[in-house]
Amino acid sequence: MKRFRFHFWFNASFILLCVSVSSSLDYRLERDVVPLFYNLTIRLLADEAKPNTFNGDVSITLQAVKTDKEIKEITLHSDGLEIEECLFYNESGVLISTIDANQLTLDRTTQKLSVLLEEPLSLNENYTIRFKYSGEIGSGVEGLFATTYIEEGSGITKSVYLTHMQAINARLVFPCFDEPAFKAKFQLHIERPSGYNAISNTKQISSSLESNKRYLDHFEVTPVMSTYLLTFIVSEYTARGNESDYAVVSRPEFYDNTEFSYNVGERVLPVYEGLFQQTYKELGNELLQHATTPSFRHNTMENWGLIIYKDAVLVQKPGYTDGWSDKEFTIRNIVHETSHMWFGDSVTLSWWSHVWLNEGFARYYEFFVAHELYPEYQLDQQFVVRKLQHIFPSDAVNSTQPLTSPEESIQTSSDIYFKFANIPFAKGGSIVRMWRNAMGHDNFDAAIRDYLKQHHLGNTEPQDLFYHLKQYWPVKSELVNLDQFLYDFTEQVGFPMIVVNASFENKQIRVEQNRFLLSPDFQNLTPIGYFSKVVDVYDIWFDEAIDWIVFNLKQSNYYRVFYDAPLLNSLQLALHKSDHSGIAVENRAQIVDDLFSFAHVDYEEVFQFIEYLSQEVEFIPWYSTYQSLQLVANRLTPDQLPNFAKYLSDITSAVFRKLGASGKNSDSVLDVYNRNQQVAWLCKYQIKSCQEQVQVLYDVQKPIPDYRETFYCAVARTEGYIKILELYREEAYPTEQDLLWRAASCTRNYTGHYQNEILSYSRTLAEKKTDISQMYQQNPDLVTPIFTVRF
Incomplete structure (x- = not known):
């Protein structure tokens, strides 16, 4: 096999500007007063003249718990709320005082609201402070906000009102002690127009028709929990499942597309209950719901009893978002968020x-x-x-x-x-x-x-x-x-590096612990070292001669391994054998990843070692390889790309011969993933066998969801760009539209046309920048350097 050599030089100066800001501001609350219970009412869409305003009424039961000072002030959080009235009651519910405006002080920087009292609080006696207030329904994705979607069939724009409180956004919705340690119980009441329904962390216990022809929904008291976990959704959604126990909640047209998500969630809960030997209901909440939303700050949020996801996480649209990778995305997110019912919500x-x-x-x-x-x-x-x-x-x-x-x-x-x-x-x-x-x-x-x-x-x-x-x-x-x-x-930051040196003739391995790009103070003990005294070097002897040795079995531990030349050569020989399954796929991936991380020493050695990939057909090592190769490819000049393509063609011969571009009934999930990454790389660098196979398949049938973007991209690189753009204009499903638009960026022969398309569409400036960048990342040989940095 022809060796492809890379030589990099790095000659750059870095200026690091460190700015230290010392502030006397204290953003934290004192621990002298603690909340016990919130009784919260939120009124939505009560005034047609102010559709972006909500009204709130919260009564907080609290206690003074410190004895070392007189407490005549209650400090909590409030952000962007207009306090209209503040009342203070004793344990018997008798009004002690009406708080005047001059007794309220808001620090807009720390968002701390201080309430000055007329008399000091008695220790361990319950009091209630009540706020009537109003706030803004945001257009972003924090606090209480609104989002919209277009209803399928009717084309009508529908609104959804929901919350995202993590980490410090509960204070945007109601005055509260907005730190995770201030746990309390909550009872929520939502007033809403008819035509909407409301869901929250706990079961709805009743709903009453008010005199203003609006409904007031009442929810069960929550378990003791932090403010950031409180949530609600007001929408026209429907539920799949038992609304008093377990459900997936989404807009009506998604009902048939949430069956997979529903089944995943139903399977996950018993596994955690067995693992932790504690049922979900024993945590203190009988209801678990998974709900969708068109817009959200992150993909998900683990509110106790009402986990919220972006639509794409829970919705499996047949023929579009129901591939293996789509389902994995759903599985992992549901499993992740369900674990938070224990890690985060309960504890x-x-x-x-x-x-x-x-x-x-x-x-x-x-x-x-x-x-x-x-x-x-x-x-x-x-x-x-x-x-x-x-x-x-x-x-x-x-x-x-x-x-x-x-x-x-x-x-x-x-x-x-x-x-x-x-x-x-x-x-x-x-x-x-x-x-x-x-x-x-x-x-x-x-x-x-x-x-x-x-x-x-x-x-x-x-x-x-x-x-x-x-x-x-x-x-x-x-x-x-x-x-x-x-x-x-x-x-401590960072991680250790283990240096392994071999003396095969003495049947000896020497292991040394070093630091990897870290502070001199870094002193981690690795799992292979912590069973000895705190030493940096130790020796291992073997009774018999060894051919090779791998440290960090299945990369179970958090450190890198640097092998000396004799050991690396022995591993290379072992991996070049047709059957190298004795070295776990995780370790094969680890060796490649670690080598590239040390590659500033000698890239030629790295590329010589990974020639073993000509015998590698498994997804895991190839995934690590492509992650590392991307960093190299980003630095190549156009005149280096043909050699890189030839090298890539050589080392992928076995894996592409096994997988090809066409799916097989015998494919495992990782075969599907592996084929996808092989086609993406080989067609990007214009490997003829890849381009020909993809074109033949594309002419015969529409690719399955797992391959669709990769195949469309490969086709757009040749003469299929115009067809891809036509499909984009004809497609109604937003996710598929986005996929086709990205695939069109792979064009080599119509870059000017695609640039004009970008500029002609009503896309944001950020989206246009992303589109242009994507196009040239897909076609690095078309980029003309305008400056040179030596690496």
């Missing part, structure tokens, strides 16, 4: 500085519970390449963050939303996976059951979790520094 983080306590577990179970239910997706393997390997680059730069940040460093809304970046999800899930593998599944699961039961309806910090993990840790001795192992991976 809640005490502050946003450790989001991973919610999201790390949800990400882990998203893959591994889904794997138990739907093993055909091999999500245990997919986790390694889609999440663990994917997060390494982000966790190796100075701008990364630890899983657990100092609590005082997370104050502002930007601080809080930074904690919802990918690190708490992907790294958090990877660390949870490492712990479960290190402890053994039975020990880990027992520890988690105890953790969930002890802290049911409470708030936790990482040390609460660690206590239970240590109770069930299988190896307990002076040689095991569990605290360091647990805390280092959560409180």
Whole structure:
């Protein structure tokens, strides 16, 4: 095989500007007053002259709990609300005072509303503070907002009113103690026009017709929970299932397309109940609903009892969004969000500085519970390449963050939303996976059951979790520094690198722990090192000669491995054999991914090693390869692309010979995924065999959903662009329209025409920029460099 050599030079200067802002502002609430119960009424569309305004009435039962000072002020949160009246009652319900405007102080920066009282609060006595107020129904996706959809058949625009409170948006809907540690019970009442219906976290217990010909819906009291979990939807939706127990709620025309989602949700719940040995109803809520919405901040939100998803997550339209990848997307999201009923809703983080306590577990179970239910997706393997390997680059730069940040460093809304970046999800899930593998599944699961039961309806910090993990840790001795192992991976940034050197003649392996692009203070103990004293180098001897050795079996642990030349050569020889199944697919993917991460040392060595791929036919190693090759391809100049295409054609010979462009009845799910990525790459770089097969298939039949965008893109590269554009104009289904529009960007011969199409459509500036960028990413050889950066 011809070797394709790359030489990169990097000669650049970086200027890092660090700005430290010191502020005396305190965004946190005192712990001297705590809420116990919210009685909340929301009135929607009550004034036709003000359709974007809602009215609210909330009574908060609270207590003073501190004894070290006199409490004459209640401080809570409010943002964008107009307080019309504030009343204060004693435990017997007797009005103590009407709060004047001069007794209310709002800090618009911290969004803290202070209520000055005439008399100090008595310790542990219940009081009620009542606010009558109004607020704006937003056009964005925070707080209480409105979104619309076009009803199929009639073409009528329908409105949906719903909430998204996470992380600090409950204060946009009602005055409240808007921090996760201030848990309370809620009872919600929704006043709405006829023609709409309302759903919330709990069952509706009654609905009364008011004198103004409007309905007032009353809902059961929620379990004790945080403000960010309260939610409601007012719409014309219908439910699939038993509305008093379990349902999928969507617009009426989606009813027939939510059967798959309904079945997934129904299967997931018993698995969690068995795993945690705690039923959903034992958590304190009898109702679980999965609901759709046209617009949302994220794909999903885990409100207790009413999980909200974007339409595309739950709706499987036959022939459009019912492919394997679409169903996997649905499965994983439902599994992820259902786990939050335990991790996040019942047991809640005490502050946003450790989001991973919610999201790390949800990400882990998203893959591994889904794997138990739907093993055909091999999500245990997919986790390694889609999440663990994917997060390494982000966790190796100075701008990364630890899983657990100092609590005082997370104050502002930007601080809080930074904690919802990918690190708490992907790294958090990877660390949870490492712990479960290190402890053994039975020990880990027992520890988690105890953790969930002890802290049911409470708030936790990482040390609460660690206590239970240590109770069930299988190896307990002076040689095991569990605290360091647990805390280092959560409180420090980055990850370790293991350097492995071989002396085959001495039957010896030397393992050394180094740092990978990290602070000098980084001192993680890896799972292969924590069973010894805190040492950086140790030796392993073997009784018999070894041909090769792989560290980090199935990439179970969160570190990279650097093999010396003799070991790498032995692995290369093993992988070049026609049967290299003795090295797990996760490890084959790991070796490739790790090699590319060290490739600044010698790209020639890397490309020589991955020639083994000419014998590789599995999806997992190829996925890692293409993720890494993309970074290389982005840096190639047009004159290098023909050699790259030739190299690609050589190393894909076996896998494309096995898969081809045409689907087979014997295909596994990962075969489908693998074929899709092979066709995408080979046709992008104009490999003739790929282009010819795709064109023949396209002429015969419409591609199935899993292949559709890839095939349309391949066809648009040749002479099929005009046909793709015609299909786009004729298509009525929005998801398919978007797919065809993206596929048209792959054109090579009509780039000027596509640019004109972009400019002629009523697309936003951001969309136009994305479209232009997409077109040239699909055709890198057509890009003329206007400046040169040396790598």
